[in-house]
Amino acid sequence: MNHNDWSTSPMRAPFQVLVVPYRRAFDALEFLILQRADSHKWQWVAGGGEDDETPVQAAQRELVEELSATSAVRPLATISPVPVVNITGELTWGYEHLIVMEHAFCVNLDGQEFTLSSEHISARWVGLEKAGSMLEFDSNRTAAWEVKTLSEGGLLA
Numbered sequence: 367m368n369h370n371d372w373s374t375s376p377m378r379a380p381f382q383v384l385v386v387p388y389r390r391a392f393d394a395l396e397f398l399i400l401q402r403a404d405s406h407k408w409q410w411v412a413g414g415g416e417d418d419e420t421p422v423q424a425a426q427r428e429l430v431e432e433l434s435a436t437s438a439v440r441p442l443a444t445i446s447p448v449p450v451v452n453i454t455g456e457l458t459w460g461y462e463h464l465i466v467m468e469h470a471f472c473v474n475l476d477g478q479e480f481t482l483s484s485e486h487i488s489a490r491w492v493g494l495e496k497a498g499s500m501l502e503f504d505s506n507r508t509a510a511w512e513v514k515t516l517s518e519g520g521l522l523a
Contacts, residue, residue: 376416376417377416377417378414378415378416378454378458379414379415379416379417379418379419379424380415380450380458380459380463380466381414381415381421381424381466381467381468381469382412382413382414382415382448382453382466382467382468382469383412383413383414383415383421383424383425383428383468383469383470383471384409384410384411384412384425384444384468384469384470384471384505384506384509385410385411385412385425385428385429385439385470385471385472385473386410386411386442386470386471386472386473386506386509386510386513387410387411387429387433387435387472387473387475387480388472388473388474388475388513388517388522389474389475389476389477389491390476391491394493395493395494395513395514395517396491396492396493397410397491397492397493397494397497397510397513398433398475398480398489398490398491399489399490399491399492399497399500399501400432400482400486400488400489401486401487401488401489402485402486402487403484403485403486403487404485406487407502408500408501408502409501409502409503409506410501410506410509410510411425411428411429411432411433412428412468413427413428413431413432414453414454421441421469421471422439422441422471425439425469425471426438426439429473431483431485432482432483432485432486433475433480433481433482433483434480434481434483435473435475435478435480437473437474437475437478438473439471439472439473440471440472440473440522441469441470441471442470442471442472442509442512442513442516443470443512444470444505444508444509444512445467445468445469445470446467446468446470446504446505446508447465447466447467447468448465448466448467448468448505449464449465450463450464450465450466453466468505470505470508470509470512472509472512472513472516472522474522474523494510494511494514497510498510
């Protein structure tokens, strides 16, 4: 982006969000894993905050943008430090923010329709073990484990 585009484009905030979509199928928990169009890596809904958004606002917006889903996201305890260059490819905010925090959320998509954005080329409903073998990033696996554990404890709808 060149400087002239800054006045019309949202400014990226120094944090990342992750949204783990799940559902129950025949008494089993399944996760919707997404394959990125640019890198072909498998991950959850993910993106950065914009302008003055809070992490929950960014997570809700990313869910709408990537899946056209409007269900309410639920914050998870999983918050992971991530080198900024792993997210934006550069020192976006100089040396002030070398590491950004990735805030995880989950969303129940039981019985809901969704539409993939052009950011993704594929989506699959899979169990935790399969997701763990397909996901590229440890923070994604940690968030999925938290969702499964909350579900087993009866703490998720």
